[in-house]
Amino acid sequence: xxxxxxxxxxxxxxxxxxxxxxxxxxxxxxxxxxxxxxxxxxxxxxxxxxxxxxxxxxxxxxxxxxxxxxxxxxxxxxxxxxxxxxxxxxxxxxxxxxxxxxxxxxxxxxxxxxxxxxxxxxxxxxxxxxxxxxxxxxxxxxxxxxxxxxxxxxxxxxxxxxxxxxxxxxxxxxxxxxxxxxxxxxxxxxxxxxxxxxxx
Numbered sequence: 001x002x003x004x005x006x007x008x009x010x011x012x013x014x015x016x017x018x019x020x021x022x023x024x025x026x027x028x029x030x031x032x033x034x035x036x037x038x039x040x041x042x043x044x045x046x047x048x049x050x051x052x053x054x055x056x057x058x059x060x061x062x063x064x065x066x067x068x069x070x071x072x073x074x075x076x077x078x079x080x081x082x083x084x085x086x087x088x089x090x091x092x093x094x095x096x097x098x099x100x101x102x103x104x105x106x107x108x109x110x111x112x113x114x115x116x117x118x119x120x121x122x123x124x125x126x127x128x129x130x131x132x133x134x135x136x137x138x139x140x141x142x143x144x145x146x147x148x149x150x151x152x153x154x155x156x157x158x159x160x161x162x163x164x165x166x167x168x169x170x171x172x173x174x175x176x177x178x179x180x181x182x183x184x185x186x187x188x189x190x191x192x193x194x195x196x197x198x199x200x
Contacts, residue, residue: 001044006040010148011115012196016140018026019042022055022056022058022059022166024053024054024055025055025183026055026115026179026183027055027056027058027059027181029115029181029183029184029192030055030056030059030060030113030115030153031059031183032172032179032181032182032183033153033179033181033192033194034046034059034063036136036179037151037179037194037196039151039153039194039196040060040063040064040068040110040111040151041062041063041064041109041110042063042065042067042068043064043065043067043068043198044063044064044068044110044111044115045068045069045070045106045108045109045110045111046060046068046069046070046071046110046111046112047070047071047073047100047107047109047111047113047141047145048070048072048073048084048113048115048156049061049073049074049091049111049112049113049114049115049116049141050072050073050074050091050114050115050116050117050134051072051073051074051078051084051086051115052072052074052075052076052077052078053076053078053079054072054078054079054081054084054098055154057070057081057084057111058116060083060111060113061081061082061084062077064082068083069083070083070084070085070108071085071086071087071100071104072084072085072086072087073087073088073089073091073096073100073104074076074086074087074088074089075088075089075090075091076088085103085104087099087100091116091134091137091138091141092134092137095144097141097144097197098138100145101142101145101189104145107147108145108146108147109145109146109147109150110146110147110150110151111150111151111152111154112138112141112142112145112146112150112151112152112153113152113154114134114135114138114145114153114154114155116134116135116138116153116155117131117134117153117155117190118130118131118133118134120123121133124157124159125159126191127157128157128158128159128160128161128189129159129161131155131156131157131159132156132157132159132161132165135154135155135156135165135193137167138152138154139152139154139155139165139168139169139172142172142198142200143172143200145197146198148198148199149195149197149198149199151167151194151195151196151197151198152169152173152193152194152195152196152198153192153193153194153195154192154193155191155193156190156191156192156193157189157190157191158189158190158191159189162191165193166178166193169195171200172195172199172200173195173196173197173199173200174196174199175194175195175196175197176193176194176195176196177193177194178191178193178194178195179191179192180192180195
């Protein structure tokens with residue numbers, strides 16, 4: 001019954017995304033996060049890590065409006081999206097960070113989003129460790145590019161390393177929350193860490 005429900009739900013969000021013109025079902029995860037935590041506002045400058053195929057950038061565009069700006073970064077190619085600067089590059093490499101800085105034309109972003117996922121190996125311990133490694137790189141980007149009082153949203157796989165990463169976030173942000181969107185698959189081990197009001 002649970003698996004049937006999970007498949008049904010996944011199908012529902014997939015169909016809804018198609019109908020509403022979103023590039024990925026994951027768009028609804030960010031919608032839920034925004035509804036609950038209000039991480040973005042009109043006019044914000046947003047960096048979207050792991051942006052392809054573009055579902056999160058689409059939602060961010062709707063929220064920040066024409067006065068805001070988005071830079072989306074991914075290893076994979078991402079089709080152009082109106083109002084979004086797309087960088088195809090490896091977020092774990094210094095030259096990609098430099099390219100983001102060049103494109104920004106201002107010192108800091110208001111929000112950093114990270115929906116980055118490792119290539120799934122099937123070995124959960126390895127995948128979870130890689131997920132944390134990507135989050136560490138996202139946090140490193142945050143430390144260089146996020147303005148004071150800015151916000152950070154990060155996907156991470158649940159496991160033994162999550163507590164120490166949460167603690168790191170608490171050293172740099174006034175508020176840190178953990179959230180599981182309804183749009184996530186029932187069987188998924190992913191959760192989102194919402195870190196608000198950067199003071200690092």
